[in-house]
Amino acid sequence: MELELMVCGECGCAFGLNQMHLRGLKDSHKLFYCPNGHQRHFVGETDREKLERLQSRQTGQLALIGKTYAANRRLKVQVQKLKANTPKKSK
Numbered sequence: 001m002e003l004e005l006m007v008c009g010e011c012g013c014a015f016g017l018n019q020m021h022l023r024g025l026k027d028s029h030k031l032f033y034c035p036n037g038h039q040r041h042f043v044g045e046t047d048r049e050k051l052e053r054l055q056s057r058q059t060g061q062l063a064l065i066g067k068t069y070a071a072n073r074r075l076k077v078q079v080q081k082l083k084a085n086t087p088k089k090s091k
């Protein structure tokens, strides 16, 4: 079993957590305790959360690109209509 060395931020006591357990704690942000009973939990964003945040931002950007593209197409059609309706200048 691979143990990850942890150090309690309260008392500085070192203890080991197995990696599966540690991953679960990081993912869930659940509370755990150092051997001296200090309450600890991981507050940082997990890789999965980071990925989800980036993906949702990307989805938003894609939607925006789609809207811009549609608006651009509508403008092109309008320009073509205007051109078609404008009498050509004769020399």
Ligand SMILES: [Zn+2]
Pocket: 008, 009, 010, 011, 012, 013, 034, 035, 036, 037, 038
């Ligand atoms: Zn402690």
